[in-house]
Amino acid sequence: FIYRPDSIMFDLEDAVSLREKDTARILVFHALSHPMYRDIETVVRINPLSTPFGLKDLEAVVRAGADVVRLPKTDTPDDIFELEAHIERIEKACGREVGSTKVMAAIESAIGVINAVAIARCSPRLIGIALAAFDYVMDMQTERGDGTELFYARCAVLHAARAAGIDAFDVVYSDINDEAGFLREVELIRKMGFNGKSLINPRQIELLHNAYAPTQEDVDYAHRVIAAAEEGERNGLGVISLNGKMIDGPIINHAQVVLERASASGIRR
Numbered sequence: 163f164i165y166r167p168d169s170i171m172f173d174l175e176d177a178v179s180l181r182e183k184d185t186a187r188i189l190v191f192h193a194l195s196h197p198m199y200r201d202i203e204t205v206v207r208i209n210p211l212s213t214p215f216g217l218k219d220l221e222a223v224v225r226a227g228a229d230v231v232r233l234p235k236t237d238t239p240d241d242i243f244e245l246e247a248h249i250e251r252i253e254k255a256c257g258r259e260v261g262s263t264k265v266m267a268a269i270e271s272a273i274g275v276i277n278a279v280a281i282a283r284c285s286p287r288l289i290g291i292a293l294a295a296f297d298y299v300m301d302m303q304t305e306r307g308d309g310t311e312l313f314y315a316r317c318a319v320l321h322a323a324r325a326a327g328i329d330a331f332d333v334v335y336s337d338i339n340d341e342a343g344f345l346r347e348v349e350l351i352r353k354m355g356f357n358g359k360s361l362i363n364p365r366q367i368e369l370l371h372n373a374y375a376p377t378q379e380d381v382d383y384a385h386r387v388i389a390a391a392e393e394g395e396r397n398g399l400g401v402i403s404l405n406g407k408m409i410d411g412p413i414i415n416h417a418q419v420v421l422e423r424a425s426a427s428g429i430r431r
């Protein structure tokens with residue numbers, strides 16, 4: 163809470179050893195029930211349903227009121243259909259509103275990337291898809307490097323999310339001491355159009371938020387665009403010029419997005 167994350171993700175999958183799976187599930191169940199988490203979006207990464215832990219995790223986290231379930235290693239829409247059917251049954255059993263538990267699919271394999279469009283469009287519960295690099299590069303018989311190894315997967319996941327009208331989240335950056343490397347990666351994915359990134363350490367939160375917040379220059383320009391557009395409308399003009407640059411519908415929409423982001427960042431207005 164001190165670091166003001168956009169949401170908090172509890173992990174029951176790969177950050178938890180096999181011996182600790184039951185303990186971790188109980189801890190997360192109790193944490194979710196605590197009033198402290200009422201005002202922040204909570205996400206839980208459960209174990210895949212094909213493991214002995216997945217369904218137990220799901221029973222616990224839906225009942226405890228998690229906002230979003232992150233399904234790791236999503237390879238096909240069938241993985242989501244199976245998850246959805248269980249979620250609906252649990253929601254009905256515990257009196258939670260049907261449809262209130264949202265889902266995020268993590269894509270971590272070649273087949274997942276190939277199926278990204280079908281996965282992204284397969285359920286109204288999906289709020290976003292996330293690329294998970296470490297399992298993906300293993301599947302691709304390569305390793306994490308400067309991003310070349312993720313080039314196709316990032317493009318595919320991002321296009322799938324946009325075609326489905328949901329969010330796209332980039333991979334975790336594992337070297338928490340390499341601030342410059344983290345910021346280089348953030349700059350790339352911000353320019354590509356990702357909505358954000360899965361983070362593993364509190365030190366990465368402010369760096370990401372600052373990189374995503376529009377600059378004061380962007381905000382000032384957006385205000386000028388909106389003012390020029392309003393004047394153009396008063397004069398009945400469809401296309402107008404601002405210092406020799408064409409201003410039309412998409413440019414005005416972009417200016418509005420910049421102002422919304424600035425206000426959401428709480429940094430600039």
Ligand SMILES: CC(C)(COP(=O)(O)OP(=O)(O)OC[C@H]1O[C@@H](n2cnc3c(N)ncnc32)[C@H](O)[C@@H]1OP(=O)(O)O)[C@@H](O)C(=O)NCCC(=O)NCCSC(=O)C[C@@](O)(CC(=O)O)C(=O)O
Nearest residue numbers: 173176177268270293294295296297298334360362363364
């Ligand atoms: C990396 C490190 C060990 C470094 O530890 P260090 O101790 O050196 O960190 P410090 O900065 O010194 O900690 C300063 C203070 O912050 C506290 N603190 C640290 N981390 C915190 C945190 N995450 N949440 C809240 N609090 C935290 C800490 O307790 C301390 O508190 P205090 O003592 O009170 O001062 C640690 O961060 C960590 O374990 N991270 C989570 C790792 C994780 O989530 N892995 C699973 C997801 S990835 C995956 O599975 C791959 C994937 O599946 C990905 C996909 O699906 O996307 C794929 O395939 O690619």
Ligand SMILES: [Mg+2]
Nearest residue numbers: 270294296297
């Ligand atoms: Mg993984």
